[in-house]
Amino acid sequence: MTSSEVWDDDTAERYDTTSAEMFARDVLDPAVDFLAPLAGPGAALEFAIGTGRVGIPLTARGVSVTGIELSAPMVAKLRHKVDNATLPVVVGDMATTSVPGEFALVYLVWNSISNLRTQTEQVECFRNAARHLAPGGRFVIELWVPAVRRLPPGQPAVPMSIGDGHIVFDTYDLATQQCTSHHYWRESDGTTRYGAGHFRYIWPAECDLMAQLAGLELEDRFGDWRRSPFTSDSESHISVWRKPATGLKSD
Known part of the structure; x- marks a missing residue:
């Protein structure tokens, strides 16, 4: 088991509702449009597949998708949508769990690699x-760029999302690259629900070094799924590393 937090039944039950904006067509379609051609006629493996937000529509495009997911309750929610024959999933962590076969594409979306809370596990x-x-x-990974530039001296938190009914503040430990996202939801009865997620943030250049240690080469980096240029002002990146066609083996 890695240091990732394991999402429980209650979190899994709420996931599709609390993350509804990530299921919107204008968010989801560009991701699937980006990933499907990379898989081509080959198979794809999704690390941290969750409830199938990306894996299910990618399967609908004709891509053979397999998933790895640490949370059994999240897999149970996925099973309400699609059966194991259509989209097989192995319960396990993305750092050590293996599945049979060879894949044209492995992908990891929506900052999920940060759920691994040590550099060793991320490598x-x-x-x-x-x-x-x-x-x-x-x-391919989708990952946010740490918003530490927003932290003036003495400020402990950065507002990440301020919306109707949901507010998110992130706190950072700059020495250890640990981050905590503090979520506040306004419930229908007027009460407020609090939840926190704990992560280790990674800089793009650090990702490239991890890829190099794994025998992968940077091929592309974009600012979003629509292939916008990645700049010093980008708040996230879509990075693509390629395994050399010579078949060099990673450690």
């Missing part, structure tokens, strides 16, 4: 992706 995640890739295959 092992890259290595695990490389082990599953066929020569010439790609590893």
Whole structure:
């Protein structure tokens, strides 16, 4: 077991509702449009597949998708939508769990690699992706750029999302690269519900070094799924690393 938090039944039950904005077509379609051509006629493996937000529509595009997911309750929610024959999922962590087969694409979306809360585990995640890739295959991650530039001296938190009924503040430990996201939801009865998630943030250049340790080469980096340029002002990145076609083995 890695240091990732395991989402329980209550969190899994609420997930699709509390994350509804990430299921919107204008958010989801560009991600699927980006990933499907990279898989091509080959198979795809999603780390941290969750309730199938991306894996299910990618399967609907004709891509053979397999998933790895740490939370059994999240897999149970996915099973309400699609059966195991259509989209097989193995319960396990993304740093060490292996599944049979060789894949043209391994992908990890919506900042999920940060759920691994040590650098060692994050390096092992890259290595695990490389082990599953066929020569010439790609590893793709979607990851936010830490918002530490918003932190003036003495300010402990950064507002990340302020919406109707949901507010998010992030606190950072700059020495350890640990981050906590503090979520506040306004419930229908007027009460407020609080939840927190704990992460380790990673800089893009650090990701590239992890990829290099896994035997992968940076191929592309964009600011979003629509392939906008990645700049110093980008708040997230879509990065694509390629396993050399010569078939070099990772550690």
